[in-house]
Amino acid sequence: MPELELVIVFPTTHLTLSAEKTLEKAGIEHRTIMKPRRISSDCGLAIRVDSRMLDSFREALVADGLLPARFFREDEGVWKCVEELGD
Amino acid sequence: MSEPVIYLNNAATSWPKPDRVIEKLVWAATELLATPGRGSAGVRSERVLFEARETVADFVGAGDSSRIIFTCNATAALNLAISGLLVPGDHVVTTSMDHNSVARPLARMEDQRGVSVTRVEADREGVVTASSVLEAVRPETALVILTHASNVTGTIQPVQEVGNGLRSGGDDRPRLLVDAAQTAGVLPIDVQASGIDLLAVPGHKALYGPSGTGFLYMAPGIVLDPIFEGGTGGQSTLRRQPELLPERYESGTPNIPGIAALGAAVSFIREKGLEEIRRHETALFDLLAGGLTEVPGVTLFGPCDSRLQVAVVSFRFEGMDPAEVGGFLEEAMGIQVRVGLHCSPLSHRTIGSFPEGTVRVSPGLFNTEDDIMALIDGVRKIQGMRGA
Numbered sequence: 001m002p003e004l005e006l007v008i009v010f011p012t013t014h015l016t017l018s019a020e021k022t023l024e025k026a027g028i029e030h031r032t033i034m035k036p037r038r039i040s041s042d043c044g045l046a047i048r049v050d051s052r053m054l055d056s057f058r059e060a061l062v063a064d065g066l067l068p069a070r071f072f073r074e075d076e077g078v079w080k081c082v083e084e085l086g087d
Numbered sequence: 088m089s090e091p092v093i094y095l096n097n098a099a100t101s102w103p104k105p106d107r108v109i110e111k112l113v114w115a116a117t118e119l120l121a122t123p124g125r126g127s128a129g130v131r132s133e134r135v136l137f138e139a140r141e142t143v144a145d146f147v148g149a150g151d152s153s154r155i156i157f158t159c160n161a162t163a164a165l166n167l168a169i170s171g172l173l174v175p176g177d178h179v180v181t182t183s184m185d186h187n188s189v190a191r192p193l194a195r196m197e198d199q200r201g202v203s204v205t206r207v208e209a210d211r212e213g214v215v216t217a218s219s220v221l222e223a224v225r226p227e228t229a230l231v232i233l234t235h236a237s238n239v240t241g242t243i244q245p246v247q248e249v250g251n252g253l254r255s256g257g258d259d260r261p262r263l264l265v266d267a268a269q270t271a272g273v274l275p276i277d278v279q280a281s282g283i284d285l286l287a288v289p290g291h292k293a294l295y296g297p298s299g300t301g302f303l304y305m306a307p308g309i310v311l312d313p314i315f316e317g318g319t320g321g322q323s324t325l326r327r328q329p330e331l332l333p334e335r336y337e338s339g340t341p342n343i344p345g346i347a348a349l350g351a352a353v354s355f356i357r358e359k360g361l362e363e364i365r366r367h368e369t370a371l372f373d374l375l376a377g378g379l380t381e382v383p384g385v386t387l388f389g390p391c392d393s394r395l396q397v398a399v400v401s402f403r404f405e406g407m408d409p410a411e412v413g414g415f416l417e418e419a420m421g422i423q424v425r426v427g428l429h430c431s432p433l434s435h436r437t438i439g440s441f442p443e444g445t446v447r448v449s450p451g452l453f454n455t456e457d458d459i460m461a462l463i464d465g466v467r468k469i470q471g472m473r474g475a
Contacts (some may be wrong), residue, residue: 011331012153012329013321014334015153042321079093
């Protein structure tokens with residue numbers, strides 16, 4: 001099983017669950033987690049994916065209008081935003 | 088009487104509810120622990136809401152389910168649409184068949200926001216033509232409101248034609264708000280195909296969901312001022328209400344068991360099929376209208392034509408208070424109907440039954456021909472007593 005090192009954060013839980021559905025439809029491996037507090041002080045969910053699937057995931061999100069979204073990667077204990085999609 | 092023997096008041100609230108609706112209600116009340124978006128235990132609740140929202144969105148052809156806003160009933164949905172959209176100087180076109188859930192919010196808009204209202208008169212059967220509605224539109228018209236079917240006469244209004252007519256007006260066109268209180272679950276509704284910008288739906292009528300549920304569909308591009316503001320689970324650091332949907336309009340803990348059961352109710356309706364539901368209710372309507380017409384002294388209101396209406400029959404007994412008729416039917420026959428003005432004095436003025444109102448009979452999916460024959464028998468008994 002690949003390491004799902006990329007965390008995608010959406011501003012609403014509705015968007016997160018919509019993205020989860022999109023991932024399932026596209027057959028992209030993922031795991032829905034509680035939003036890490038070091039990324040956001042908000043309650044809610046985030047999605048972990050394999051960074052090798054980033055292009056497919058980005059394409060699927062844009063196609064379904066599931067924006068905005070921010071992509072994070074942990075680097076030496078610090079979460080860094082590596083990409084922002086949408087507003 | 089502790090419970091109705093024969094329930095013919097489905098236009099107010101449908102009864103009984105399908106087993107799966109009750110089961111879902113109990114399941115959600117028993118199993119779901121927490122508020123959606125608030126902690127890990129709320130995730131299950133959030134998923135249940137999401138699935139219900141997707142089901143409802145698909146049912147009305149909404150496409151994007153985030154544009155479905157759950158409310159506590161159709162009245163709340165109508166209030167959000169009317170109060171959230173209109174600004175001073177706006178003009179509204181509506182009809183003389185409005186329920187008070189439209190008429191009263193509009194009256195407040197007139198009094199407090201300087202909104203002007205043109206009320207297109209229906210004929211004595213409650214029929215409004217699309218051309219009369221479209222002719223009332225002015226450059227400053229922001230909103231056109233149609234009651235998809237009257238809760239007094241069942242008369243169906245020309246939503247598709249009005250939607251088509253408004254659509255040709257471009258981006259600055261008036262928005263179309265449809266009150267689907269009597270039609271969602273009976274007549275097909277496709278918001279995108281019909282040019283509906285705002286659709287208000289109760290969960291507890293023809294969708295056979297629980298009371299305390301309903302929703303508003305908002306088309307892309309529509310922005311409303313929220314009625315309620317507060318905690319939305321996410322975007323907590325924003326000083327003002329978030330802009331993203333559905334959270335913008337859903338502050339506080341929602342009716343999770345109710346919404347879960349509403350999703351189950353819509354699935355039930357889809358499996359049953361609108362054609363089958365309409366066929367069943369039309370058959371009961373024809374039997375009912377035909378039987379009542381033959382009773383001397385009875386006057387029926389509305390088109391009395393199942394092609395032009397849903398299964399709602401309003402009638403009066405010459406010289407009798409509708410409350411006396413309803414009282415006899417309930418006490419002597421165990422039949423539940425609704426009498427009076429049905430929260431729609433405008434409709435009763437239109438059809439000539441104001442201020443006494445009418446006796447309203449509204450069969451539903453679970454009624455049988457025997458129920459209708461019992462009602463007709465009851466009315467005949469009243470006629471017999473009057474003649475004696």
